[in-house]
Amino acid sequence: MTSAEKPDFKVVGTRPIRPDGVEKVTGRARYGADTHPPGLAYAQILRSPHAHARIVSVDLSEAEKSPGVLAVATHSDLPAAEDKTEAVGEGAVNIKELSELILASEKVLFAGHGIAAVAAQTQNQADDAVAKIKVEYELLPAVLDVRDAMRDDAPILDESRRTKELGGETSDRPSNIASHSQFAAGDVEAGFAEADLIVERAFTTKMVHQGYIEPHSSTAMWNPDDTIAVWTSTQGPFAVRSQVAEILRRSLGSIRVTPMEIGGGFGGKMTIYLDAIAAVLSRKIGRPVKMSMSRRDVFEASGPTSGTAIRMKMGVKDGKITAAEASLTYEAGAFAGSSVGAGAMCMLAPYSIENIKLDTYDVVVNKPKTAAYRAPGAPAAAFASEQVIDEITKQLDVDPLQFRLQNSSREGTKMVTGMVFPTIGHEECVQAALDSPHYKTPIEGPNRGRGVASGFWFNGGMQSSVAASVNPDGSVNLTEGSPDIGGTRASLSMQLAESLGVSYEDIRPAVVDTDSIGHNDVTGGSRTTFASGLAVYEAGQAVVGQMKERAAKLWSVEADDVVYEEGVLKCLKDSTKEMTFKEMAAQSARTGGPIVGQASLNARGVGAAFATHIVDVEVDPDTGKTEILRYTAVQDAGKAVHPSYVEGQIQGGVAQGVGWALNEEYFYDEEGQLLNSSFLDYRMPTTLDLPMIDTIVLEVPNPGHPYGVRGVGEVPIIPPLAAVANAVADATGQRFTDLPMSPRRVVETLQELD
Amino acid sequence: MVVKVYVPSLFRALCGERSLIEVPAGTFDQVLRAVDDECSGFRDRLLENGELRPELAVAIDGEMVPLALHEPISDGSELAVVPAIGGG
Numbered sequence: 115m116t117s118a119e120k121p122d123f124k125v126v127g128t129r130p131i132r133p134d135g136v137e138k139v140t141g142r143a144r145y146g147a148d149t150h151p152p153g154l155a156y157a158q159i160l161r162s163p164h165a166h167a168r169i170v171s172v173d174l175s176e177a178e179k180s181p182g183v184l185a186v187a188t189h190s191d192l193p194a195a196e197d198k199t200e201a202v203g204e205g206a207v208n209i210k211e212l213s214e215l216i217l218a219s220e221k222v223l224f225a226g227h228g229i230a231a232v233a234a235q236t237q238n239q240a241d242d243a244v245a246k247i248k249v250e251y252e253l254l255p256a257v258l259d260v261r262d263a264m265r266d267d268a269p270i271l272d273e274s275r276r277t278k279e280l281g282g283e284t285s286d287r288p289s290n291i292a293s294h295s296q297f298a299a300g301d302v303e304a305g306f307a308e309a310d311l312i313v314e315r316a317f318t319t320k321m322v323h324q325g326y327i328e329p330h331s332s333t334a335m336w337n338p339d340d341t342i343a344v345w346t347s348t349q350g351p352f353a354v355r356s357q358v359a360e361i362l363r364r365s366l367g368s369i370r371v372t373p374m375e376i377g378g379g380f381g382g383k384m385t386i387y388l389d390a391i392a393a394v395l396s397r398k399i400g401r402p403v404k405m406s407m408s409r410r411d412v413f414e415a416s417g418p419t420s421g422t423a424i425r426m427k428m429g430v431k432d433g434k435i436t437a438a439e440a441s442l443t444y445e446a447g448a449f450a451g452s453s454v455g456a457g458a459m460c461m462l463a464p465y466s467i468e469n470i471k472l473d474t475y476d477v478v479v480n481k482p483k484t485a486a487y488r489a490p491g492a493p494a495a496a497f498a499s500e501q502v503i504d505e506i507t508k509q510l511d512v513d514p515l516q517f518r519l520q521n522s523s524r525e526g527t528k529m530v531t532g533m534v535f536p537t538i539g540h541e542e543c544v545q546a547a548l549d550s551p552h553y554k555t556p557i558e559g560p561n562r563g564r565g566v567a568s569g570f571w572f573n574g575g576m577q578s579s580v581a582a583s584v585n586p587d588g589s590v591n592l593t594e595g596s597p598d599i600g601g602t603r604a605s606l607s608m609q610l611a612e613s614l615g616v617s618y619e620d621i622r623p624a625v626v627d628t629d630s631i632g633h634n635d636v637t638g639g640s641r642t643t644f645a646s647g648l649a650v651y652e653a654g655q656a657v658v659g660q661m662k663e664r665a666a667k668l669w670s671v672e673a674d675d676v677v678y679e680e681g682v683l684k685c686l687k688d689s690t691k692e693m694t695f696k697e698m699a700a701q702s703a704r705t706g707g708p709i710v711g712q713a714s715l716n717a718r719g720v721g722a723a724f725a726t727h728i729v730d731v732e733v734d735p736d737t738g739k740t741e742i743l744r745y746t747a748v749q750d751a752g753k754a755v756h757p758s759y760v761e762g763q764i765q766g767g768v769a770q771g772v773g774w775a776l777n778e779e780y781f782y783d784e785e786g787q788l789l790n791s792s793f794l795d796y797r798m799p800t801t802l803d804l805p806m807i808d809t810i811v812l813e814v815p816n817p818g819h820p821y822g823v824r825g826v827g828e829v830p831i832i833p834p835l836a837a838v839a840n841a842v843a844d845a846t847g848q849r850f851t852d853l854p855m856s857p858r859r860v861v862e863t864l865q866e867l868d
Numbered sequence: 869m870v871v872k873v874y875v876p877s878l879f880r881a882l883c884g885e886r887s888l889i890e891v892p893a894g895t896f897d898q899v900l901r902a903v904d905d906e907c908s909g910f911r912d913r914l915l916e917n918g919e920l921r922p923e924l925a926v927a928i929d930g931e932m933v934p935l936a937l938h939e940p941i942s943d944g945s946e947l948a949v950v951p952a953i954g955g956g
Contacts, residue, residue, distance in 0.1 A: 574953075
């Protein structure tokens with residue numbers, strides 16, 4: 115169900131077919147591994163079997179003699195990296211640590227950590243050769259749990275690491291706690307003293323993977339003129355360019371990155387794992403080199419999201435939250451940089467709470483370096499806060515949605531960071547959930563329960579650059595630099611069509627390489643339809659402006675005497691003079707040449723996203739299996755540009771969140787070996803595991819966008835973990851504070867209770 | 869002509885435990901220097917090589933914005949320093 119189909123706009127809000135649909139369904143779309151330049155060589159990386167070890171020696175001699183081998187490379191083939199943090203792509207990256215992540219120099223820090231790479235004539239030859247590399251290790255104790263890693267006697271991953279606090283160091287000895295931060299407002303102690311009910315719980319979540327279908331694949335060619343071409347599957351070709359430039363110490367202008375079609379990313383395809391080393395091998399052999407990850411590589415050596423340990427305490431009086439306090443500890447993986455800060459800032463954002471104190475800890479462990487995953491940090495935080503709220507409502511015997519409504523953030527509410535909300539839609543989401551057919555239908559039957567939860571995500575703005583070139587026949591080529599993951603070719607074309615007053619079918623979008631358009635930040639942060647949408651709107655208006663000026667010349671009037679309405683130029687001084695968009699386009703050669711509208715911006719006016727979800731479950735007490743009976747997701751989209759894609763984003767987020775809640779986890783043995791690095795053993799939900807996920811798309815317009823657009827892609831993954839847990843608690847009477855709520859955990863927990 | 873600066877929790881010890889400081893409006897750099905006059909060390913801990921540390925971000929009136937030191941902050945604005953956020 116959607117309220118998006120209002121006749122406000124001609125194109126925005128409709129459901130046209132995506133421009134890239136035919137290529138994708140006919141198998142002609144070219145993804146990362148579909149790059150085959152002439153002379154292509156293939157490469158493979160030797161990865162550590164150990165979670166923590168010192169590299170004593172690496173003997174490449176047998177590998178170098180292996181049939182078909184063209185070149186080998188180790189960390190020493192990368193230029194010495196500076197120990198500096200740079201804003202590359204969307205987030206900050208320490209260049210030295212990124213270099214160490216690509217290939218280890220002295221220590222391996224997780225099972226799967228790359229050590230050496232081999233390029234060969236064929237993939238099989240490269241695979242055979244890496245098996246002949248001899249590495250002598252000095253094994254070190256591994257630390258896998260975030261709480262263990264914080265202990266004083268924990269094995270230290272990096273002896274030079276000291277805990278940082280907002281620009282300063284607070285530890286005088288090595289620590290796995292990379293950073294500590296704190297958010298505080300009001301007087302927490304007074305807030306708890308005032309409360310007549312306090313609930314405190316501890317929660318844990320496991321490391322999980324985005325589970326994108328397409329593995330990482332990059333092909334690089336280091337040309338004789340020292341330019342570098344990269345073809346890769348990425349959410350951010352400009353981010354890849356920046357990282358490759360930093361790692362290889364080349365200029366940005368010497369590197370061209372071509373984004374191939376992308377088979378999913380969800381935040382996991384922004385870091386360069388393969389590109390730089392493929393380029394190094396290419397330089398050695400003078401041929402293009404392709405590197406692709408296996409599914410096992412993807413699990414072991416790309417960037418999953420953090421496992422967490424969160425303690426949450428909340429006090430209430432007369433149905434109002436008086437205070438909240440939490441400690442959030444997130445695994446960063448082998449190198450610093452988890453999303454714990456974002457988690458903390460999102461944790462209580464749906465609610466107006468005067469007294470808050472949140473401590474955050476970013477902790478390194480002997481696991482893969484984490485990466486972004488859809489609303490990074492927020493789902494685990496909401497898993498804690500929304501369960502505590504649920505427990506409070508159960509103890510108070512009040513409706514959980516009414517409680518959320520009573521405590522809801524609204525325009526003017528100040529977040530714990532001091533940021534004040536502009537127009538937001540959380541109250542509307544909760545009210546729509548209350549009014550939904552789902553919530554109005556009682557849940558009945560044994561072992562069944564209902565849960566609700568809300569979520570918040572900031573959404574992003576950042577840099578976008580686009581060009582709209584009008585062809586003489588009136589069609590328009592839209593050139594953009596944001597890889598299309600969730601239908602942005604369509605959503606941007608629709609906004610350009612709306613801006614120009616032409617039909618959607620007249621717009622032909624193309625995602626181009628980094629040489630061919632201005633800088634675009636990543637397709638991520640739920641920013642592209644909003645920020646690149648702003649850019650295409652402005653590009654469209656630039657085209658209209660040029661057309662008005664040309665029409666004015668043709669009609670010998672001032673430009674102000676020409677108006678443009680619904681695709682028609684009209685002369686205010688002579689009503690007989692009109693010209694359609696296509697007629698003006700046909701005149702372009704005779705009126706000054708090509709008509710091209712361009713826009714480049716660093717988008718402001720971001721509209722935050724809220725969601726409220728309802729889920730019904732049935733828990734089998736004998737097998738522990740939790741079945742999702744019914745699921746309804748309410749979300750404020752600001753304006754749903756393409757309602758089908760908004761619904762798809764919501765449904766996809768829910769599916770991933772349900773998998774996170776019920777089954778998914780990185781399952782390690784005590785030595786740090788990942789035991790489930792395949793989709794057979796890493797259990798993601800399939801269509802057989804989920805009912806149709808109902809969506810209610812609300813439209814509380816974002817005043818910062820001409821069509822009211824808010825980002826939609828991330829917030830739907832935030833509520834499901836807690837909503838499902840609350841439903842399981844309702845069904846079983848048992849609060850599950852540790853994820854996943856797998857059948858084994860459910861059975862064992864219920865049996866313990868018996 | 870003032871800007872309200874929300875002091876991050878870990879900096880409040882520098883600022884006499886105040887969570888909000890009002891300073892004259894001006895460029896971002898002028899605002900930071902004015903805060904630093906009252907909270908010694910504030911500016912140094914936010915900046916690295918003359919720019920805001922890459923792991924930090926600035927929110928003006930509730931929105932995180934890319935802000936260079938020379939850019940003006942208008943009268944009546946509220947400024948908060950927060951961790952930089954990357955989306956998925």
